[in-house]
Amino acid sequence: MEVPVEVTVEVPVEVTVEPIEEPTVAYERGETLYTTGTAWSPPSDWNPVTNWNYATGVIGLLYETLFLYDPLANEMVPWLAESGEWIDDDTYEVKIREGMTWSDGQPITAADVKFTFELGEQFAGVPYSSLWDWLDSIEQVDDYTLQFQFSDPLYHQWSRYLYMTAIVPKHLWEDRTEEEVTAGANENPVGSGAYLYETHSQDRMVWVKNPDWWATELLGLEAAPKRIIDLVNRSNNVSLGMLLQGDIDWSNNFLPGIKDLVTGGYGIEAYYPEAPYMLSANTACLWLNLTKPPMDDPEFRKALAFSIDVSQIVDVVYGGIVQASNPVGLLPSEGWLQYLDEDLVAEYGFSYDPDQARALLADGGYVDTDGDGFVEAPDGSPIELSVIVPFGWTDWMESINVIARSAQAVGINVQPEFPDFGGYQDQLYGGTFDMAINNFGSGLSNTPWTYYDWLFRSPIRDQMTNGNFGRYDNQEVFDLVVELDKTPLDDKAAMQEVMSALQEIQLAELPVIPLWYNGAWYQANTSVWGNFPSAEEGAPKYFPIFWNNYVQFGALLALTELEPAEAE
8 A cells, every 4th residue: 555656846848927016116126136935924023032933134134143153164253243252161251343333323332232132031032031041140341342151051052042142222122111022023123234124015025235234344245235125935836937037036945846947057056056956954854753652662663764765755756956864863064964973873873774674563563463564563453653744845745655655665554644734733742643744943053952952852741842742751861962052062072972872862762763854945046146155166155045043144144245147
């Protein structure tokens, strides 16, 4: 019994482009960069504190962070901060650049940074309020120097706050109520970044270049486009048509047929000129509900892992634009992959091997007792499992068809199901699912601690909204995740010791099955702009993503190296 998989990946010969709302102002095309791939609803929020629903570019283009993070070089890039360092085990000192101003002309000082972080102490609804569980105080030494004093420093978490927390102007925010800070739209925003709010409509966000951006004078940087217009997604197919017609310059959509787009003379570039075409952004994992048999049996989980033909997902579903994951799921970035324990992977890892899957099932007492082609549990009870992804997520829908077919081929009765997103989320967070694909917390960062904190989030609650959806309960693992967080990032030997301990348990128990790396979807049309980020020799090397909370990974700096196409 098999689940059919039918996938067609090609570039449409004719693409119908739906009419979009015409702007009230005609912008000079050669000065305007059109982007898409982030927003799926009209822009309505410019609040960088509530960092999950803001308009594309609010953090990165409008508001800025103390540091940027460059995942390609695995480097923290000083930004609003001129420098930052641990001056002892419990004290982190930040020096702010002198000579920076907000877009209203007021100076940016250490007082703004202190105020921003103290919002987390003042209001429980601020996303980084938990920082104050282990941050004691912030001392402003002078106008440009701060010292953060920690009671119990969590080095990895803190390093992320440095490039994920947008600094806001104290003089405009200090009189705001908790509701305004945590739920306000922040209309008429004043920031520090390369762009200013100009206007928005139902289908677009329009940013205009800040003529007084501090980085021009202090760092010699200037963003090339006078305007950035981020278009709200209608569908990936519509975005594909607009990209081909040159109405979009920079797309962060998942688009089919990348090989044909890049090699077919359409003037389209991806990050790599050949497979996999895309950088990797996160790890798609098969989550197993360990509170339900037979998923509570590690040997069954291993059999399932050996049964899955990931190459079918990589090559057929995605057309070669993603990569298969290593068995522990660490992303292929220098910051993570340096800690992959190859010896453990060689000893305990898994790969597609249906014969090994069948042998593991037989050894575990899983046999087909009634002749229907599917194994029963050791106690003779039938095994009927489902694997879920949200309806409409077509690449994941096709992927779980492959997973179900692979499992069925070795005798495990798995059926794909496609609830709407709300139903999917309810099952995942509430722990009522059997199996599910998810990648929400596996995204790229400067430390693999973020990945393991997601895999092994504790404590286990009725609702698990931020990871450990399968309810894997192992105090040794939970303690190792905390130990990793408390290990200085520059102590690589100590980090490797903890990382190896985590990977050994992970591979032995296999509570989650990493399968493939979702791509950092990126396509550029070179008819108007050139010198886009690319792996090609001589091209800028930046992580080319405008998704929320990713602009500070490289897209901002890439804007300073774009050139008009005719100048190439």
